[in-house]
Amino acid sequence: MREKPLILIVDDEKDLREIVSLKLNSSGFDSMVAVDAKEAVAAAKNAHPDLILMDIHMPGESGTDAALEIKQDPETKDIKIAFLSNLKDPWPQTTAPRNDLARAIGMDDFIDKTADLDVTVAKVREILARM
Amino acid sequence: MSNKEKKEVEKLDHFNAHLLALTSHQLKTPMGIIRGYTTLLREGFYGPLSDQVKEILSKIEFSTEEVVTLVDKIIDLRKIDEDVITYQIERVNFVRIAREAAEEMGHMALSRGLDLSFSGPDHEIVVRGDDQKLYQVIQNLIDNAVKYTRKGSIVVKVEEKGNDVVLSVADSGIGIDAGVIPLLFQEFVRDKNVSKEIHGTGMGLYIARIFIEAQGGKIWVTSDGLGAGSTFYISLPIEK
Numbered sequence: 001m002r003e004k005p006l007i008l009i010v011d012d013e014k015d016l017r018e019i020v021s022l023k024l025n026s027s028g029f030d031s032m033v034a035v036d037a038k039e040a041v042a043a044a045k046n047a048h049p050d051l052i053l054m055d056i057h058m059p060g061e062s063g064t065d066a067a068l069e070i071k072q073d074p075e076t077k078d079i080k081i082a083f084l085s086n087l088k089d090p091w092p093q094t095t096a097p098r099n100d101l102a103r104a105i106g107m108d109d110f111i112d113k114t115a116d117l118d119v120t121v122a123k124v125r126e127i128l129a130r131m
Numbered sequence: 132m133s134n135k136e137k138k139e140v141e142k143l144d145h146f147n148a149h150l151l152a153l154t155s156h157q158l159k160t161p162m163g164i165i166r167g168y169t170t171l172l173r174e175g176f177y178g179p180l181s182d183q184v185k186e187i188l189s190k191i192e193f194s195t196e197e198v199v200t201l202v203d204k205i206i207d208l209r210k211i212d213e214d215v216i217t218y219q220i221e222r223v224n225f226v227r228i229a230r231e232a233a234e235e236m237g238h239m240a241l242s243r244g245l246d247l248s249f250s251g252p253d254h255e256i257v258v259r260g261d262d263q264k265l266y267q268v269i270q271n272l273i274d275n276a277v278k279y280t281r282k283g284s285i286v287v288k289v290e291e292k293g294n295d296v297v298l299s300v301a302d303s304g305i306g307i308d309a310g311v312i313p314l315l316f317q318e319f320v321r322d323k324n325v326s327k328e329i330h331g332t333g334m335g336l337y338i339a340r341i342f343i344e345a346q347g348g349k350i351w352v353t354s355d356g357l358g359a360g361s362t363f364y365i366s367l368p369i370e371k
Contacts, residue, residue: 013160019167022176057156086159086199099231100262114163114199117170118242
């Protein structure tokens, strides 16, 4: 049993990883980071975090593919995943709000990367509180 | 214009649209970093600061947020001007869309010390509309309410009125001058009484009106004047 929830932050931008990580660590969470989809899948298996904040556009495999891979693996399928992106239309061929689309493909939510950091923390708490 | 010239213009237009979309994403990443580090600095992550410095950092945060919003609005405006906005019209539950937008914006309101409440029927109210654009309009109305309300509350309500569903966003904010109300949903119009104090583009409500009218709805506002708060409404015909 962990003392604090562990959040995995996946982003190819070092500064964004640091910003989100510092804020979460000071708000009662532990955090770890991954720089791309491959690292994210490995970290999900090894550390089994309580929540993954997944960027979408990254060099190599996309965050969407990594998230689907994690959710399809029996070992990691129960890990909560929220996309963390600043894309207005992350999946342009589709309609409906981004959080609805994220849920439609089996994820837990969508957080706007350009949102206020307090809003991001509030969303993380809300997602973790969901059964 | 010759056919060759026409093709050149079309090519250039296509390039501009692509460049704009690319710029949007590329611009938001550094803006997110500026905003994030500014927040951490203001909150004392890198050492103690005077109140004056904290206030300046707050202004930088708000300004970066404005740039991010502006980029999205410019893209929408361009699509409106070129008449290339597409609407995915289908049967959608209006109550769900409004509730989700209110929940999303509730965190932002709370972080600014404002109370945001939502009320609506437990049953579905189906309208024919574009899910994402309805969400965007409601989010924009709530975002404005948060921006123009320094303290107090914001009430988001969904009600059935005759054959229509009506959403209202009422705030206890700075209100609107009666003379500006008829012009408010036009492009680049802002109340000059507030424009110096609060940054804005005058694009959001214009985009909202275009989106709502294209879906067969109406959008309007009431206010008892400056200092008296305001209430924005949208209505759409209920789909039986």
